Amino acid sequence: MTQTTPSHGHGHGHAEDHQTGIAEILDLDAEVLAEHTASIVSWLPVEEGPRRIVDLGCGTGVGTFALLARFPEAQVTAVDSSVDHLRRVRQKACEAGVAERVDTVHADLDAAWPSLGRPDLVWASASLHHxxxxxxxxxxVRDALTPGGLLVVVEPDGFPRFLPDHAPADRPGLEGRCHEVGDRLAAGRLPHRGADFGPMLVAAGFSVEGEHTITATVERSRSESVGRYALTGLGRIRDAVADALSAGDLAALDRLLDPDGPHSLLRRDDLAVRTRRTVWAARA
Ligand SMILES: C[S@@+](CC[C@H](N)C(=O)[O-])C[C@H]1O[C@@H](n2cnc3c(N)ncnc32)[C@H](O)[C@@H]1O
Structure with missing residues (x-):
């Protein structure tokens, strides 16, 4: 396993706690939606297995490990601007006994393009809108890919939902209102979240070979981690929207987020992870 780290870039020091919180959410998402990720990877239009794969904005490695499992001959270069995420990828690669098949590159993809060789498959999941x-x-990516190489873009339509629309009983629609506020606050920072990447791929010189939307609902009864994901995910949303929520909504959200309280999310049996993700497979 090789590890490439530039002398500067973002993702260091002061951001470490923030990155740890995000990493936990990425790991919970990977665990709860593992089957769906595997189904996306098995849907890819590839005849011969790719040998050199790049995972752009790899996070804690959900795509990296799903691709290694699907393509046993492949080597994956996992790229991210977060040193913490890359450390987790390396640790998981060692634990899974695939360290020889994973390289990590620490890079800010908004800066100069790092040295990533000539991949025959590039995977970018929930990263392009960043x-x-x-x-x-x-x-x-088009310039980096081998001729005929494949780019796979996976993009969620937003952060997953955890509660039914009518919940909680005293503030129905609370989660939706939190998202409305969060989306408004994030609109300037992440203008491409939820975008249609099909036309952008064509404009960049790709031909789109497949597009596929997955709607996933994972009930709490199917995965114990759903409760933890709801608590951590809605906790992060609270941090972002608290100042803009009504006092009544904020109090209700805090009751849900109190892990020991009578209204805790962890006591609810109607939780589920609900998400919609679109996948584009595009040929260079
Ligand atoms: C929502 S996470 C998705 C992670 C992973 N691909 C997944 O599907 O779980 C977005 C990732 O993109 C990375 N990222 C955001 N902007 C970046 C940039 N300019 N250069 C490199 N990585 C970036 C973040 O650090 C984060 O790990």
Whole structure:
């Protein structure tokens, strides 16, 4: 396993706690939706297994490990701007006995393009909408891919939902209102979240070979981690929206987020992870 780290870039020191919180959410998402990720990977239009894969904005490695499992001959280069996420990827690779098949590259993909070789498959899951200029990133990916290489873009339509619309009984629709506030606050920072990447791929010189939308609902009865995901995920949303919520909504949210309280999310049996993700498979 090789590890490439530039002398500067974002993701260091002061951001470490923040990154740890995100990492926990990425790991919970990976665990709860493992079957869906595997189904996306098995849907990919590949005839011969790719040998050199790049996972752009790999996070804690959900795509990296799903791709390693599907393509046993492949080597994956996992790229991210977070040193903490990359450390977790390396640790998981060692634990899974696949360290020889994973390289990590610490890079800010909004800055100069890092040295990533000539991949025959690039995977970008929930990462392109974080880029300052996704069109430029797509053009750089097209130039990096081998001729005929495949780019797979996976994008969620937003953060997952956990509660039914009528919950909680005293403030129905609370989660939806939290999302409305959060989306409004994030709109300037993440203008491409939920975007249709099909036309952007075509404009960057790709031909889109497949597009596929997955709607997933994982009930709490199917995975114990659903409760923890709801608590951690809604906790992060609370941090972002608290100042803009009504006092009544904020109090109700805090009752749900109190792990020991009578209204705790952890006591509810109507929780589920509900998410919609679109996948594009595009040929360079
Ligand atoms: C929502 S996470 C998705 C992680 C992973 N691909 C997944 O599907 O779980 C977005 C990832 O993109 C990374 N990221 C965001 N902006 C980046 C940039 N400019 N350069 C490199 N990585 C970036 C973040 O650090 C984070 O790990």
């Amino acid at each position: 880029m300052a200029d996704p069109d430029r990133t797509l053009r750089r």
